Each structure stands twice: as structure tokens, then as C-alpha cells.
Amino acid sequence: MIEARNLSKRYGGKLAVDHLSFTVTPGKVTGFLGPNGAGKSTTMRLLLGLDRPDTGHASIGGRPYRDLADPLRTVGALLEAKAAHSGRTARNHLLCLAQTQGLLPDRVDQVISMAGLSAVARRRAGGFSLGMGRRLGIAAALLGDPGVLILDEPVNGLDPEGVLWIRNLMKRLAADGRAVFVSSHLMNEMAVTADHLIVIGQGRLLADCPTAEFIDCNSKPQVLVKTSKAAQLTQLVTSEGAQVSRNGTDVLTVTGVPAPRIAELAAAARIVVYELTPQRASLEEAFLEMTAGSLEFGDHGSSAHGGATTSQYSRSKS
Amino acid sequence: MTTATVIRGGPGPLQAHRACFGRLVRAEWTKIRSVRSTVWSLGILVVTAIGLNTFITAAGIAGWDSLSAATKQGYLADPTGFLAVALNIAQIPVCVLGAMVITSEYSTGMIRASVLAVPRRTPMLAAKAAVFAAVAFVAGTLVAFASFLSAQAIISSHIPVSLSDPAVLRAVFGMGLYLTVLGLLGLAIGALVRHTAAALTVVVGVVVVLSNLARTLPGAVGQHIAAYLPANAGLLITHAHQEPTDLLTPWQGFGVLCLWAALLLGAAAWSLGRRDV
Numbered sequence: 332m333i334e335a336r337n338l339s340k341r342y343g344g345k346l347a348v349d350h351l352s353f354t355v356t357p358g359k360v361t362g363f364l365g366p367n368g369a370g371k372s373t374t375m376r377l378l379l380g381l382d383r384p385d386t387g388h389a390s391i392g393g394r395p396y397r398d399l400a401d402p403l404r405t406v407g408a409l410l411e412a413k414a415a416h417s418g419r420t421a422r423n424h425l426l427c428l429a430q431t432q433g434l435l436p437d438r439v440d441q442v443i444s445m446a447g448l449s450a451v452a453r454r455r456a457g458g459f460s461l462g463m464g465r466r467l468g469i470a471a472a473l474l475g476d477p478g479v480l481i482l483d484e485p486v487n488g489l490d491p492e493g494v495l496w497i498r499n500l501m502k503r504l505a506a507d508g509r510a511v512f513v514s515s516h517l518m519n520e521m522a523v524t525a526d527h528l529i530v531i532g533q534g535r536l537l538a539d540c541p542t543a544e545f546i547d548c549n550s551k552p553q554v555l556v557k558t559s560k561a562a563q564l565t566q567l568v569t570s571e572g573a574q575v576s577r578n579g580t581d582v583l584t585v586t587g588v589p590a591p592r593i594a595e596l597a598a599a600a601r602i603v604v605y606e607l608t609p610q611r612a613s614l615e616e617a618f619l620e621m622t623a624g625s626l627e628f629g630d631h632g633s634s635a636h637g638g639a640t641t642s643q644y645s646r647s648k649s
Numbered sequence: 650m651t652t653a654t655v656i657r658g659g660p661g662p663l664q665a666h667r668a669c670f671g672r673l674v675r676a677e678w679t680k681i682r683s684v685r686s687t688v689w690s691l692g693i694l695v696v697t698a699i700g701l702n703t704f705i706t707a708a709g710i711a712g713w714d715s716l717s718a719a720t721k722q723g724y725l726a727d728p729t730g731f732l733a734v735a736l737n738i739a740q741i742p743v744c745v746l747g748a749m750v751i752t753s754e755y756s757t758g759m760i761r762a763s764v765l766a767v768p769r770r771t772p773m774l775a776a777k778a779a780v781f782a783a784v785a786f787v788a789g790t791l792v793a794f795a796s797f798l799s800a801q802a803i804i805s806s807h808i809p810v811s812l813s814d815p816a817v818l819r820a821v822f823g824m825g826l827y828l829t830v831l832g833l834l835g836l837a838i839g840a841l842v843r844h845t846a847a848a849l850t851v852v853v854g855v856v857v858v859l860s861n862l863a864r865t866l867p868g869a870v871g872q873h874i875a876a877y878l879p880a881n882a883g884l885l886i887t888h889a890h891q892e893p894t895d896l897l898t899p900w901q902g903f904g905v906l907c908l909w910a911a912l913l914l915g916a917a918a919w920s921l922g923r924r925d926v
Contacts, residue, residue: 368876375701376925379768380764380768381761381763381764381765381925381926382925382926383925396768397768397769399768400669401767402765402767403765403766408765410761412758412761413757413758414757414758414759414761414762414765415757415759415762416680416684416754416759417679417685417757418686419683419684420683420686421760422763423679424681424683424759426679426683427676427677427679427680427683428676428762428766428787430672430673430675430676430679431669431670431673431676431766431767432672432766433672471762489787497766521653647730
């Protein structure tokens with residue numbers, strides 16, 4: 332289990348992580364979502380003891396990372412930045428890490444084959460492609476068979492095959508009962524892999540809830556309506572509190588009034604409707620909107636919009 | 650239930666730590682031997698130092714008859730003086746290798762993996778220093794004895810010298826020690842400045858430039874400053890013959906060099922523990 336309590340980190344004048352608290356529990360994939368520069372990597376570096384927090388503390392299995400006796404047996408980490416000597420072969424890289432934890436060379440060979448690196452194990456890491464390098468990082472993370480995995484943007488830049496491999500691996504690791512904490516800036520990626528989401532923007536917590544709940548709360552239901560009397564229908568539904576945008580001459584996107592009610596209104600007014608399709612706004616859009624809010628309104632609750640976003644997310648948090 | 654808890658608790662912190670250091674040393678040995686450039690550089694360093702020392706000694710001795718009486722007297726007084734070539738060739742590279750043992754971890758990003766594996770960073774630095782010291786000692790001692798024996802064979806007709814002569818064994822053995830500790834000084838500087846090029850500049854500045862500049866300082870204060878600088882003090886152990894102007898005995902000088910290295914390694918450990926990586 333990973334716990335962050337009131338974590339803050341300032342780089343120069345910029346507050347990269349702002350009083351962040353959350354818990355990551357075992358047995359599921361927890362997505363750590365935020366736009367680039369939101370503070371995801373910094374938070375992970377704080378969890379891993381690579382950086383010291385200015386306030387707060389982080390613990391893994393109840394202990395700060397620095398106090399873990401053989402940390403790789405408890406936590407496996409994949410960092411976004413390179414973390415291998417370019418002049419050393421993959422096998423020797425893993426071997427020297429294994430030796431620090433008192434792990435046997437057999438385990439090195441095991442993770443090499445688990446990560447699909449057998450063919451290149453005796454090649455120097457400097458010549459590895461992005462995908463190979465990522466596999467080497469995963470192999471290092473799995474070395475100590477840890478109960479907690481912290482993966483920073485593991486699918487970033489990978490080809491579809493690599494993306495699929497990482498997705499399945501994460502799901503398998505979580506199914507084993509491990510805590511898998513994975514960062515991404517792509518909402519759609521997290522929607523397919525994560526069971527739980529922790530969303531941050533500008534170093535602040537924006538949401539902490541199950542993925543399904545996040546989707547329910549954040550993708551506003553919309554209805555696509557096709558009709559010859561677009562103007563008349565627009566008037567009817569807006570009087571019921573809907574927001575309407577018009578695409579082309581006869582297509583409306585209605586937000587705020589459910590599809591059955593639109594049908595009733597149209598029928599009562601004898602308006603012919605050719606098409607009435609309930610839709611979900613794209614999750615990516617919802618995420619962008621949320622994080623854009625956090626970027627625009629640095630001060631929570633200082634504006635009407637900011638206030639609305641906050642209440643929306645406190646709802647999703649509860 | 651209780652038994653399970655005890656088993657899960659594993660060894661106590663002390664036990665774990667003692668077991669750890671051996672592992673860390675083994676890991677650092679794997680690191681140092683598995684980077685080809687380090688192995689090659691060290692090999693080239695050893696061969697070049699021995700080879701050039703032999704060559705220059707041979708060239709020098711060929712003109713023995715034309716040397717001035719004073720120079721001859723100098724050689725006769727300290728027959729280990731001809732090791733200066735090997736010493737001068739070896740001292741900067743050994744510092745650079747020492748610095749690169751750690752700066753290469755920063756430049757390649759390996760340091761992050763190292764620190765994730767050993768989050769208490771001082772033992773990692775200690776293991777690194779121990780392994781590098783052992784490697785540098787073997788290489789330095791090899792250079793010292795091989796250079797001495799080859800040169801001894803060349804000069805024996807003019808300058809009779811033997812390892813059993815007073816202080817000669819200490820001077821030759823001391824050369825290996827000097828190179829080892831100087832290399833550790835380089836490692837400490839590398840850990841402090843973290844960049845290869847910057848570390849190189851500082852190393853050359855400390856070992857060569859400062860040492861020579863300080864010798865030009867006037868007066869007793871200047872003499873003392875010069876005498877206590879790391880390379881100047883450390884070099885005394887490589888001389889079989891003490892100059893009347895030497896302020897320190899050979900072992901005192903070596904002690905001063907060791908203190909410098911210990912001080913800088915301490916600073917490096919402190920900074921490594923505090924700074925983000």
C-alpha cells in the first residue's frame with residue numbers, strides 16, 4: 332500500500348506538488364492522471380525517496396522508502412527518465428541491481444525472459460530502442476517480485492504491441508494482489524487499464540475515485556437530435572434548462588435534458604424527429620476540461636467556474 | 650500466528666545492514682567490471698605508464714655521461730626519482746577514472762536505479778569507494794613495481810638500486826598507495842560535482858594547478874600551504890629520499906592526503922544523502 336500525506340515539493344519558484352494526499356491500495360491498477368507538468372513524476376520521485384518533500388511524507392507498506400531494507404523486494408519502479416548505464420549489458424545491469432538485494436542470478440534470468448529480453452540480454456543498454464529500454468526498466472521493476480509497482484508513463488511512446496504488453500502486464504500484476512500505481516497523461520489509456528483514478532492538476536488533487544464513477548460523473552450525457560425544425564426544438568428544450576449547440580442545419584447536441592424528455596417535448600409540439608441518440612462526451616474531453624479548469628483557475632473556488640469544478644469533484648471524491 | 654510474524658519480520662536491522670554491505674560491494678564490483686570503457690582505460694593506463702617510464706628511463710640513461718654532476722647526484726640520492734614519469738602519467742587518469750565511477754552514473758541515469766536499490770546512499774558510496782580503491786590499488790601497485798623493476802634493470806650499471814635499499818620498498822609501494830588515495834579524491838570530487846567535465850576540471854585544478862601554484866607562494870605560510878595540499882603532501886611517500894626542506898615525513902604526508910580524501914568523501918556522502926537525484 333502506498334500512502335502520500337500532505338506532500339509538497341517546490342522547484343525554484345514553482346510548486347510542483349501541492350499538499351497532495353492519497354492512498355493506493357493493493358489488488359488493483361490505480362491510474363495517476365494529469366496533464367504534462369501536473370507533478371506526476373515529481374510525486375512518484377517523492378514516493379521513491381529520490382527527492383525529499385518540502386512538507387508531508389510518503390510511505391510504502393507503512394514505511395518511508397528510505398527505511399526499506401531491501402526496497403526492490405517491496406517496490407518495483409519504472410521511471411520515465413533513463414535509469415541504466417548505456418555501456419552496460421542488460422544482464423549486467425539487472426545483475427548489479429539484484430546483488431544489492433541479495434537476489435540470485437537465476438532471478439535475473441527469470442525477469443529477462445519475463446520481459447522478453449532474452450535475445451538482447453548480452454547487448455549494451457545504450458543501443459536499445461525505446462521499447463527495449465522500457466522492457467529493461469520493467470525487468471528491473473519486477474526483479475524483487477515486489478508487492479507494489481510504481482510505473483511512470485510506461486506506455487508513452489511505445490508501439491501498439493508494446494502498449495498492449497504493458498496493459499496486460501499491469502492487469503496481471505494487480506490480479507496477483509499487488510498495488511499497481513501507474514501515471515499517464517492520457518485519459519483514454521487509463522480508462523481501459525485503471526480500476527481507480529487519482530487525478531491531479533498543478534500539483535493538486537482533483538479527483539480520487541473508482542474509474543467507473545469518474546466516468547459517470549465527468550462525461551456529461553448528451554443527446555444528438557436530428558430534426559427539420561431545429562430552431563423550434565431548441566427553444567423548447569432550452570426552456571427546460573438544456574444547453575444546445577447546433578451542428579449544421581438540422582443537427583442539435585443537447586446537454587442537460589435526457590432523451591425521453593426531448594422526445595416528449597417534440598411529440599407534444601408535433602415536431603418530427605429523424606434521429607434521437609443519447610451520447611457520452613468523450614472522456615478525454617472531460618479530463619481536459621477538468622485539468623484546464625485547474626490550470627486557468629489556480630486558486631480553487633475563486634471563480635464561479637472554479638467553484639463548480641471543485642464541487643463536482645468533491646462529489647466524485649465522496 | 651506469532652511464528653509467522655517473526656518469520657515475516659526477517660533479520661534485525663543490524664544483521665540486515667551487515668549482510669548488506671557485502672552485497673553492495675559485490676554489486677559495485679559488477680558495475681565496475683561490466684563497463685568496457687573503464688576496463689579498457691585502466692588497461693591502457695597501466696601499459697602506457699609502465700611503457701613510457703621504461704622508455705624515458707632508457708633514453709635518460711643513454712645520455713648519462715653528458716648529465717651534469719648535480720643531476721647525477723640527484724638521481725643517486727633518490728634512485729626512485731625515475732618513477733616520476735609513471736607517476737605523472739598515472740595520477741590524472743586515476744583521478745578521472747575515480748570521478749567517472751560516479752559521474753557516469755549521473756550522465757547515464759544509472760544513479761536513479763542505484764539509489765532506488767540502495768536508498769540509504771552512504772553505504773552505496775562507501776561500497777563504490779571500496780571497490781574502486783581496490784581496483785586502483787592493484788593497478789597502481791602494478792604500475793609502481795613493474796616500472797621500478799624495468800627501470801632498475803636499465804639503470805643498474807649507473808645507479809645501483811634495490812628494493813631492499815632503505816626506504817625504496819616504501820617509496821615503490823607508496824606509489825600504489827598514493828595513486829589509490831588520489832583516485833578516491835577524484836571519486837569524491839565526482840560525487841560532489843556530478844558532471845564528468847566539471848569533475849575533470851576540478852581534479853586537474855587540485856592535483857596539478859594548485860599544487861604547482863602554491864609552491865610559488867612566498868614565505869613560511871606559503872611553504873606550509875603548499876606542503877599540505879593533497880598531491881604535494883601525498884607525493885612524499887613516493888620519494889625514497891627526503892629533502893631537507895620537506896615539512897612532513899613521508900607517512901605524515903600520506904596521512905594528510907588521506908585526510909583530504911576522507912574529508913571530501915565525507916562531504917560527498919553528506920551531499921549525496923541530502924540532494925535529489
